[in-house]
Amino acid sequence: EYAPENLTLQSEGFSTATWQKFGSTVTANSVASPDGAVTADLLVEDVGLSTHGAQQSVPSITAGQPYTFSVFAKSASHTSYQIALSATAFGSNLFANFILTGSGSVGTSSGLTTSIQSYPNGWYRCSVTIASVTGGTGGFSTIVLNNNNSSATRLPSYLGTGAQAVYLYGAQLESSSTARTYIP
Numbered sequence: 321e322y323a324p325e326n327l328t329l330q331s332e333g334f335s336t337a338t339w340q341k342f343g344s345t346v347t348a349n350s351v352a353s354p355d356g357a358v359t360a361d362l363l364v365e366d367v368g369l370s371t372h373g374a375q376q377s378v379p380s381i382t383a384g385q386p387y388t389f390s391v392f393a394k395s396a397s398h399t400s401y402q403i404a405l406s407a408t409a410f411g412s413n414l415f416a417n418f419i420l421t422g423s424g425s426v427g428t429s430s431g432l433t434t435s436i437q438s439y440p441n442g443w444y445r446c447s448v449t450i451a452s453v454t455g456g457t458g459g460f461s462t463i464v465l466n467n468n469n470s471s472a473t474r475l476p477s478y479l480g481t482g483a484q485a486v487y488l489y490g491a492q493l494e495s496s497s498t499a500r501t502y503i504p
Contacts, residue, residue: 326503327379327493328389328461334361334374334488343370343480344465346488353489354392354443360489362396365465365480372480373402373464378409378493383455390447390492390499391463392439395420396485400427402464403448404474409460411453415474417466418446420486427470435499443489447499461493 330338335348343366350362365372381387387410393401404415416429424436424444433449465484466472490502 324500324503325494327381327495328376328491329379330376331491331504332359332361332489334363334491339374339376341374343368343372344374346374351394351487352441354439354441360392360394360487362485363463363465363488364396364485365482367480367482369477369479371464371475371477373462375460375462376491377460378406378457380457381409381452381455382495383452385495386449386451386497388447388449388492388494388496388499389461390445390502392443392445392489392502393418393420394442394444394487396487398465398468398484398486400466400468400470401486402466402472402474402476403446404462404464405432405448405450406460409452409454409456410450413474414448414450416446416448417470417472418444419470420444428472430474445499449497461491463488463491
């Protein structure tokens with residue numbers, strides 16, 4: 321029987337140290353999340369030439385098991401962003417660019433099963449699924465700004481303006497072949 325568990329720590333706290341920021345900053349509790357509480361965070365690129373995003377180390381995972389990583393996202397000024405997975409835990413060149421307009425869609429992706437679901441007030445739940453290739457710890461789930469380029473390659477580097485951003489809420493990593501109900 322499936323015992324639901326969210327393996328992501330601080331799943332609503334992207335501004336915490338659990339989420340390592342690179343080329344970006346996070347402002348906590350910036351806008352109402354899908355549940356109506358003002359708990360969604362704002363991920364903003366910095367002005368450097370780099371990759372801009374946040375990542376969290378994956379806890380212990382089992383080789384060969386399917387895993388789904390999902391996060392709620394809403395356009396602040398970016399209408400596209402990327403989810404990338406660890407090459408160590410899941411294999412190389414795994415990413416998906418999500419488009420946060422209309423009913424939502426997926427741009428360029430590589431090696432992952434993807435899904436995007438539209439929610440009220442401009443929110444989308446974006447997810448990627450793949451079986452792990454290596455067990456243990458040390459992999460990463462990464463959320464990346466992609467310079468509003470839905471055709472971006474994995475972990476794009478660009479000169480940030482300090483203004484492009486997305487809102488984030490409810491990250492979830494689970495041992496499942498689909499995104500299940502969000503568990504804080």
